Amino acid sequence: MSYDIALIPGDGIGPTVVDAALPLLDDVATEHGFDIETTRYDWGTERYLDAGAMMPDDGLETLESHDAILLGAVGHPEVPDHVTLNGLLLPIRKGFDQSICKRPAVLFDGVDSPLKGYSGGDIDILVFRENTEGEYADIGGREHAGFENEVAVQSAVYTRRSTERIVRAAFEAATERSGHLTNVTKSNAQAHGMVFWDDIVDEVSEEYPDVEVERLLVDAASMDMVRRPDDFDVVVCSNLFGDILTDIGAIVTGSMGLAPSANIDPGRDHPSMFEPVHGSAFDIMGEGVANPLATVLSGSLMIDHLGEDAAAADLWDAVTEQLADDDAPRTPDLGGDSTTKTVASDLADRL
Incomplete structure (x- = not known):
């Protein structure tokens, strides 16, 4: 079985976290006997600044043939947020009838909540x-x-x-x-x-x-x-x-860097879209320290939506295991000093 995924890395740290998550999706797919084929679309605010539009006029027609969409982030400090939102995210959500948005918020073992008295599993x-x-x-x-x-x-x-x-x-x-x-x-x-x-x-x-x-x-x-x-x-x-x-x-539950999201077409007539919640985070763009885990967890939601529940569980469990390990690498948002690549490499070893 092969699944055709549209990649829209987008802006800011979006390309960084998508590039870090993609090999992990390939690893878990191989382990469970299916393939993930991807097509990359460099749509976002850089395109808007160059061409006056976040995506081409036939963007929805282009995405329609894919089984799902994995999005990195959208937003740019030089472009008003209503322009970026209405130029890409909302047209995809509305055009593909992605009326159900599921967003888990889980306090994982090993992650500190800013709230006093809460530990892993409590939220x-x-x-x-x-x-x-x-x-x-x-x-x-x-x-x-x-x-x-x-x-x-x-x-x-x-x-x-x-x-x-x-x-x-x-x-x-x-x-x-x-x-x-x-x-x-x-x-x-x-x-x-x-x-x-x-x-x-x-x-x-x-x-x-x-x-x-x-x-x-x-x-x-x-x-x-x-x-x-x-x-x-x-x-x-x-x-x-x-x-x-x-x-x-x-x-x-500890960090925007741990928040995945699924935009679902309940009729399954169009591709659904999966994305981390954290946004483009231009303040850390290029530093190589963006947390990839929200994108990995979004990838798990995507694989589960495609019907590969065992593979999705393996990916989610690898993140859970890493966060529970006090010696595992952590990005700065979780109090560590590790890089995006180091965190992703550790996850690959666990998988």
Whole structure:
């Protein structure tokens, strides 16, 4: 069996972590009797600065034939973030109906949380973030620019189809885990979209009577993810709230460098996309010290999505074993002084 993967290393440390992770994916594929074929696309802000677009006009058509996409990072200090986001990430997520975003936040053995009293295994959160609409819907505009009466309108959009899909996916995960789901909204202030969301959670919950549902407003959820992160298991939320809460989850579990992400087309009509959460991190670009583990873990999620669950488990377990080993190399974000290549080489030995 051979899988055709599109590589978009992107910006900043993106190429560094993708190049470090790719040989590990090849190793585990070989061990389990399948092949990974890759095609590299140098799309990102360098292309934007040269050609005025993050990716070519036929970018989605080009990616369509691949089995999955592995992305490094997108973002550049000289280009506004809304340009990079709307030039690459959001067109792929929306164009390929990647409406389900899964982001694990795990406190691994051997990793220090900035929160007092937590150790390996105490925090294990899986966030289901709606990924194609909500607050990130590109509906709105600006009028009377430069005048005193200038106005900007940004509309959040929630459809029954996408809301039901993300909510049902979260309930399914909760049944396989601890049977606890936290629904995060802001329905006290957003009486249309967020109350609609709550109503759908109530409807779907009737299909899963064994799942306990906790309901939190996003401000309380943000506070509680710091105050009592061990009480969370599966979390479901809208696009913006998921974006914010998963950054909190990454930090309370030790580092943004350990946070993987999966952008899933639940209908499997298009390739799904896998990426680390940490961003382009231009402040350490070129220093060779970027943590590759979030990309490796994203690769594990990708391989699992492709149906190679044993290989995916081997990759995840190698990261878990390395982090639990006090003598293993660590990049500076985890308190060490090792390089990206050293960490990746150690993982290869463990595999």
